[in-house]
Amino acid sequence: MRPAPSARTPPDNHKLRLKKAKSQAAGLPAVLSSSLHGISKMGISKTVKTLSMVNQKDGFDCPGCAWPDPEHRTSFEFCENGAKAVADEAMKAKVTPEFFSGNSVGDLARLSDYELNRLGRLSHPVYLAEGASHYAMISWEDAFSKIAAKLNASKPDRSVFYTSGRTSNEAAFLYQAFVRSHGTNNLPDCSNMCHESSGKGLGQTIGIGKGTVTLDDFNHADVILVIGQNPGTNHPRMLTALRDAKRNGAKIIHVNPLPEAGLAKFKHPQDYMKLDFDATTLADVHLQVRIGSDAALMKGLIKTQLEHDAVDTDFIETKTSHYASMVEAADNVAWERISQDTGLGRATIEHAGTMLANSKATIACWAMGLTQHRNGVAVIQEVVNLLLMNGHVGRRGAGFCPVRGHSNVQGDRTVGIWEAPSKAFLDDLEAGLGIPMPQDHGYDVVNAIQAMADGAVDVFFCMGGNFLSATPDTDFTAKAISNVGLTVQVSTKLNRSHLVTGNEALILPCLGRTELDVQATGEQFVTVENSMGIVHRSRGKLKPASPHLRSEPWIVASLAEATLQQSPLKWMDLASDYDAIRELMQASLAGFEDYNERVRGEVGFALPNPPRDEQRFATLDGKANFTAHALPNIDVPPKHYVMMTLRSHDQYNTTIYGLHDRYRGIHGHRRVLLMNAEDMVERGWKAHQSVDITSHFNGETRFAETWKLVPYDIPRGNLASYFPEANALVPLHSTADVSNTPTSKWIVCTLTASGSAHDLGEEE
């Protein structure tokens, strides 16, 4: 037997350097930073060629994030982190079978995530036999027969099929059709850890689990709330929309425990070319709430609307239900409690509340700062309450904007990647595919891990992503995965999920977004849905990193062909012409009429969105529902802190591009813990002090050593660290009510010094 390698990220021996946190985002440093990333990975000419194709009408959709493109694109809209994502996929270096034969799984596990990613693109299918220490080359054919044999030797619901949100609509649709034809709804996805709370929160209240605004609405908004989100790093192109909104007179309210440079000042990188050096101040108000206190803040803002009588009685009477109980719940909360929870004075909240009361069109944007909390669903419903009071939905310049992460995470859900599909959805699929569909709901991410731990999973198949490092409770999850018979990863780059595996493991290397996809009938394009429900084309242009790579639709079709004894679908015909997949989608999904034709239009097409299009709400009572929630208890015992886990500026989820977090002034080292300076003084600690963290949940503890303290502008009692390193501290069953999303932004911890503060590094 091979020894199980450590699942945690190894210690970080790089030197930490601290600089002043920035108060302006993007600008010239962003252009320089992304050019350097590109040139070092692709060379100069490929960098220029590749970047000129991102988000062009006939080019590829940026794999960076799901923020939409403006309809009238002149040239490519520059985005630092989009450029990094593209360079990272299009890089020259390769991970070959020779490389694997020279490096054991144990050797590779000692590399950091940054080093693993830098090794380059996976070039061939490889197989890790039972007890073997090294991956070895395998043919595509043999790989599919191995998987098919395992799938057919066990019951369908003993297999689990994960999806990460970069998968195209075509690949995702075909994948779920295969999984359901095989007989299970075990389709967990990254959304379970991401915007699941938004889907549930909005679905129950406005009847659709998606946002209701278009990009153009930003040009007509009076007030934009940006809650629990760091767009300067994670959605840089959103800053352009915010800048344009400001130029049109909008006010921006930023709700965040951290100042986040992107919302302070923004300088559009392209303006330098026009010799325009003025930066735009974005946020008019920064409400620096304590972690987890947004529900209390919303109650305060709702109370302020009531004080101003800023309510749309007509809308409330005709279009909504349960208003009175929502008001009663707000009345029952005292201002003292609101101030105590948020750490903000009543006047500060009333100032923001007055801006909202005077607004004729309000947009609320949010991301992980709301969804990854115990009350993730309820707090989003408080945001819904706030906007519904004044009818801010289905009106120009107003509505809900959950800002999605992965570039096609929303599309994947639309086309069926969902462990809990509705009966109506399954009926449509059954009619379209001509195959009986399994009805029992499957595992989400957290339940899939528990099922693996319980020995209830024989095959675990991942369409992209890095399941081990993205999920909570690293040690527990690693043990759970090692219980599985066969694990399979369809991937572009090496990551830790390739190193902590089941008894046997396969890596199937696939084409990325940027690459040409040629099938039997010729060159293909795929389609994706952005964060605002617009479906459009994406066509890769670059020569594939290796001739042995295959497209995701081809991989799914080949697997279906190898596994399913009899199927009415001609899987390989579907894979040879993606128009045929789209025809099948049109027959099996609501809202995809004339799909092939409409998606060939200039800018794609918008999926139906009843709340936005006609203020129609497909809830149980046909109305937009107000909800009444009690406030969560956010007190922690003395000497305990609340930690949130975040992304640095140089990472894409578990893919680490570099070791810097430029806007926050943190350089060269990732194992850091951001702490309030007064809290540090109280403990007698200085910058660079090394501490050990113990997390506490339901009487259990988890431990992770040596984190370097960084004094930071963060509320007292709050801490921040980066994921995936900190995931070892997130308890698997600490999840949000209703959505079961891990509470990655609410980890209760205690700290101890881990020895004297040697290696102080230099302060700049």
Ligand SMILES: Nc1nc2c(c(=O)[nH]1)N[C@H]1C(S)=C(S)[C@@H](COP(=O)(O)OP(=O)(O)OC[C@H]3O[C@@H](n4cnc5c(=O)[nH]c(N)nc54)[C@H](O)[C@@H]3O)O[C@H]1N2
């Ligand atoms: N470059 C880059 N782009 C990305 C990604 C990436 O890793 N890198 N990831 C993609 C994905 S999958 C996603 S989901 C998105 C994630 O985008 P974000 O949600 O912006 O990502 P996080 O880094 O998790 O940042 C969460 C923010 O919420 C704040 N926050 C934490 N707790 C609270 C709270 O209790 N209340 C409030 N009001 N705020 C809080 C934090 O201070 C932080 O600013 O980005 C997508 N885009």
Ligand SMILES: Nc1nc2c(c(=O)[nH]1)N[C@H]1C(S)=C(S)[C@@H](COP(=O)(O)OP(=O)(O)OC[C@H]3O[C@@H](n4cnc5c(=O)[nH]c(N)nc54)[C@H](O)[C@@H]3O)O[C@H]1N2
């Ligand atoms: N503690 C903590 N944990 C978190 C979060 C947090 O804020 N805090 N955020 C959560 C969120 S919001 C999300 S979305 C998840 C992300 O979870 P995942 O989506 O599972 O993780 P990624 O890091 O995005 O996946 C990266 C891997 O995807 C593969 N890949 C890249 N492009 C492609 C492609 O085109 N096709 C295929 N097949 N593979 C590709 C590469 O091999 C790469 O190593 O993490 C979650 N985990």
Ligand SMILES: [Mo]
């Ligand atoms: Mo995400």
